[in-house]
Amino acid sequence: MYEDEKTQQNLYAFKPQLEKMSNWGIALIVVLVTVIGFGVYALYIQIVDGHIVTGMRDNVVWGLYIVNFIFFIGISYAGALISGILHLLRVPWRTPIIRMAEMITVISTMIGPAYILLCIGRLDRLPNLLLFGRIQSPIIWDVIAITTYLSGSIIFLYLAMIRDLSILRDNPVKNARWRNPIYKFLSVRYKDTTKQKEILNVSTDLLSIVIIPLAILVHSVLAWIFGMTLRPGWHSTIFAPYFVIAAVYSGTGVLIVVMWVFRKIYHLEAQITKIHFNYLGIIMIILGALYGYFTFSEYLTSWYGSIKWDMEVLYRLFNPHEYLALFVFAVFVGVLLPIIIVTVPKFRNINSIAFAAAIAVLALWIKRYLIIIPTLESPLLPLHDLRPEYVKYSATWVEWALTFAGIALFILLFYLFSKFIPIMPIVRTGEEKDYSRLRKIVFEKQMKKVIKHHNKSDAAVTGMMILLLLSFTPSLMAQDDSKIQPLLKLEYFHIDSVNKLAATLKAKVDGKFLPLEDMEIAFKYSQGGNLTVMNISTTNDKGRASFDIPEEIIASGGDKGVYLFEASFAGKGNYESATGRNSMKPLRLELSFSQKEGGKMANLKAFESGPDNQWIPVENLDVVFYVPRTFSLLKVGQASVVNGAASVEFPTSVPGNQLGYLTLLAKVEDNETYGNVEASGTINWGKPLPADKILKRGLGDTNAPLWMVYTLIVLLSLVWFHYMYVIYTVFRIRYLGKS
Secondary structure (H helix, E strand, C coil), X not given: CCCCXXXXXXXXXXXXXXXXXXXXXXXXXXXXXXXXXXXXXXXXXXXXXXXXXXXXXXXXXXXHHHHXXXXXXXXXXXXXXXXXXXXXXXXXXXXXXXXXXXXXXXXXXXXXXXXXXXXXXXXXXXXXXXXXXXXXXXXXXXXXXXXXXXXXXXXXHHHHHHHHHHHHHHCCCCCCCCXXXXXXXXXXXXXXXXXXXXXXXXXXXXXXXXXXXXXXXXXXHHHHHHHCCCCCCCCCXXXXXXXXXXXXXXXXXXXXXXXXXXXXXXXXXXXXXXXXXXXXXXXXXXXXXXXXXXXXXXXXXXXXXXXXXXXXXXXXXXXXXXXXXXXXXXXXXXXXXXXXHHHCCCCCCHHHXXXXXXXXXXXXXXXXXXXXXXXXXXXXXXXXXXXXXXXXXXXXXXXXXXXXXXXXXXXXXXXXXXXXXXXXXXXXXXXCCCHHHHHHHHHHHHXXXXXXXXXXHHHHHHHHHHHHHHHHHHHHXXXXXXCECCEEEEEEEEECCEEEEEEEEEEEECCEEEECCCCEEEEEEEECCEEEEEEEEECCCCCEEEEECCHHHHHCCCECCEEEEEEEECCECCECCEEEEEEECXXXXXXXXXXXXXXXXXXXXXXXXXXXXXXXXXXXXXXXXXXXXXXXXXXXXXXXXXXXXXXXECCCCCECCCCCCEEEEEEEEEECCCEEEEEXXXXXXXECCCCCCCCCCHHHCCCCCHHHHHHXXXXXXXXXXXXXXXXXXXXXXXXXXXX
């Protein structure tokens, strides 16, 4: 790769920082690893003993973990917005700080979600979030949004490093040479040719355009988790922009602190100058003013509305014995002090701006604490347990240990990353001043090549498809000679006045019985040794086919009062034929209700068919009584039929509908002689329920609103399409590097 004089100077300045580590650096790593190790020990204690070792209880279910999650995710968005906007606007002073902003984005987004896992009591149920998550839930939105955002941030950071990776590839480091093959692989043969440069610039611009609105959207989704919760202090319409402004404000402060630290560590006084701190300080005070406005507006409307539960939270915030000191620091000191320091020239210098940024970062962390804890300490329902640890939240050493472990991990990853890749870009791109004209030229060339490549690739793609079909044809045409013997089960059901046959077809595949779908089942009736086909039905996805027996067949009397039915499967494909038979005698059940001696009785009479079409009382027959519920049958009694009659006392505590009506089922189940017989009756013996007022809310419905599904699919498709295109351009750069 061509190296101009400025690039060589930067390489000469930064390469020693990659090849050696000072004693102070080693000591820093030891301290950070110790803090992280202590956090791992605290996590072990929490896993073994449970969440009882934390300050979280039934009312305050969230604590420092969620505070840290919101904080880390918030500062990550600031890195994405600052780096993306400065890149698109081609701000001249962006070069020394843009990589730091990108690194803040990636590292914070990796650490932040880990605190959600610490807050979960049952990590074994975590897969259920993906397997059974509902699209109506803002938590699912957050999972999707953060995953998409992290993927884009990693790609964006990698694109910005390709030029430096190619320089390090051409100038191998002397110590820790295991890094040189990694540099070579990640540099994707980039040689800074005109075509490679155009492709890389277009991809970086495209991803910058995508990452900016994505960062705003993701933090808005996080705010909606609170705003859509009916809790005092949370249920607010301005929470989304409020969270976004606060996130960028705190993230800008973190970036200033990081700049100040690395400026001291690597002696970057010539590269990171006062102008960088001044410009970022101006951005910080603008964001601080907006954040102060949103804060004032939020608390003013809550105070003026005087809603009881909102006032409970405000009383806690303004109580000197509770949260007043933290509230004053977070809302007043964290906003006014940075504004005063940056706007007054006498106070404005590099160290004071870094100090103001540190104060703003601490204030924003405390503000997240005040958003969560006072609200959870003000429940809408009275607390039954008034022990202090249940009424008021107090973080334990376990939570503080894991909090500082996260901060230490952030610093450690940042420092180690700076030892692998220069903390500032080495290569100067030498971009043209007329960036709009350059983008237009690149876009036109790109479109022409895409069209040309598409026309040329049609024939190649067609040929490849034909070869693939020819190669797979023998395996597709090959047939397994072994046949599978399915299992066909035939059951008889008599439900009130309906006689039904149900056939279930299954086959054993790989040790499991699986239902066979779309198979034809012939239902037959046998009389006098002759089989008559009554109907042919097709199995559903559960391998089940059913048929209602005609009345004329029941009226025929069968063979001496016994009916013989058969279901047959003729076989299909690898499945052999199968047959199922079932014989039964007609059984008649009559259900009635009576009251005597203050009790309520359900009475059942059972008769079987006898000679000359007479009905004879049944003996020794078990009957189970059920009440249908929403998802299953509730068993309310069981009795044995003696001389054709049985009775069971009906429980009066079973809920009915609003008028007390419910349905009672009397069932004979899987009887060898009579099959499955059922009789039902309705009576107003249930406990009346109060009238329910159903509120149709889009997010509360069982099925997700279609507008939400379509919107999510379109947005995710657009974002991931751009990601795939950028990844494709990286492979193009690698291909062009061969020549």
